[in-house]
Amino acid sequence: MNWGEQVAARRQRVYEQRPLVHHITNLVVTNLTANVTLAIGASPVMAYAREEVADMARLAQAVVLNMGTLTGEVVEAMLLAGKAANKAGIPVVFDPVGAGATPFRTRTAQRIIKELHIDILRGNASEIASIGGFGGHTKGVDAAGAPARVADMVKQVARDLNTVVAVTGATDYISDGERLLAVDNGHPLLTLVTGTGCSATSIIAAFRAVEDDGVTASTAALAYYGLAAERAAAASQGPASFQVALLDTLYNLAGEELARGVKIRAL
Numbered sequence: 001m002n003w004g005e006q007v008a009a010r011r012q013r014v015y016e017q018r019p020l021v022h023h024i025t026n027l028v029v030t031n032l033t034a035n036v037t038l039a040i041g042a043s044p045v046m047a048y049a050r051e052e053v054a055d056m057a058r059l060a061q062a063v064v065l066n067m068g069t070l071t072g073e074v075v076e077a078m079l080l081a082g083k084a085a086n087k088a089g090i091p092v093v094f095d096p097v098g099a100g101a102t103p104f105r106t107r108t109a110q111r112i113i114k115e116l117h118i119d120i121l122r123g124n125a126s127e128i129a130s131i132g133g134f135g136g137h138t139k140g141v142d143a144a145g146a147p148a149r150v151a152d153m154v155k156q157v158a159r160d161l162n163t164v165v166a167v168t169g170a171t172d173y174i175s176d177g178e179r180l181l182a183v184d185n186g187h188p189l190l191t192l193v194t195g196t197g198c199s200a201t202s203i204i205a206a207f208r209a210v211e212d213d214g215v216t217a218s219t220a221a222l223a224y225y226g227l228a229a230e231r232a233a234a235a236s237q238g239p240a241s242f243q244v245a246l247l248d249t250l251y252n253l254a255g256e257e258l259a260r261g262v263k264i265r266a267l
């Protein structure tokens with residue numbers, strides 16, 4: 001099977017299996033990421049209370065931990081959910097939003113990675129640079145300083161942390177420390193809608209729920225998402241119509257059309 005066919009097959013699996021994705025996410029993107037998860041055929045649930053996060057995580061087929069609007073209570077909830085998921089063998093996908101911007105965020109990202117088994121770490125280049133000790137700085141939640149050779153950094157951080165790392169940007173890079181893949185799909189309008197990185201993480205989690213290999217799941221999810229963005233941009237006048245078109249395109253994009261449009265390179 002070529003990459004295009006593999007992407008279409010994973011997208012079809014999500015649609016058929018409708019995995020439940022438990023999110024502990026941020027106040028900004030809660031609605032968008034729930035709708036993105038529904039549009040691709042999966043099922044979102046957002047639950048934050050320390051009293052229930054472990055139970056909810058055990059019901060899910062994947063867990064998203066997203067530290068976008070962090071509080072002390074959210075950190076405790078993420079650790080409880082993550083530990084329950086780890087114990088039950090449910091994949092955990094971590095989005096370290098804003099790591100490198102403040103000491104609290106950087107410290108929390110390190111703590112989550114240390115105390116939990118993270119299946120996939122997805123962030124922008126400066127968030128991952130900060131976690132991996134590659135310097136750089138994060139401007140709020142947006143990528144700012146990052147090393148020149150992002151691809152090398154991704155592979156090195158994946159190796160150091162013994163996990164799958166997916167770094168997004170104009171080109172996305174995915175590695176488990178051995179394999180290294182690049183995805184060239186995407187559109188600059190994605191940077192003008194808040195929550196599009198968080199949505200990438202949600203789609204990766206849904207794909208990981210139906211695909212045990214984290215590199216394949218992340219690569220397929222990002223190619224599908226990036227191609228949907230290209231198609232949506234072609235039918236949009238600006239960020240607002242783009243956000244609406246993106247949900248519609250994610251819902252409709254599948255099969256041959258998806259398989260033909262993906263741009264994936266092995267490095």
Ligand SMILES: Nc1ncnc2c1ncn2[C@@H]1O[C@H](COP(=O)(O)OP(=O)(O)O)[C@@H](O)[C@H]1O
Nearest residue numbers: 124143168169170186187188190196197198200
């Ligand atoms: N300049 C760009 N051109 C095309 N696609 C992009 C560009 N920048 C980011 N993307 C895409 O936008 C999505 C969100 O990525 P990114 O902006 O890096 O995340 P975050 O919002 O967490 O910083 C990803 O799917 C990525 O491929």
Ligand SMILES: Cc1ncsc1CCOP(=O)(O)O
Nearest residue numbers: 026028068141195196197198
């Ligand atoms: C703007 C903002 N502030 C805290 S979380 C958040 C959303 C970040 O979403 P994304 O990383 O997907 O752009």
Ligand SMILES: [Mg+2]
Nearest residue numbers: 097141197198
């Ligand atoms: Mg982000």
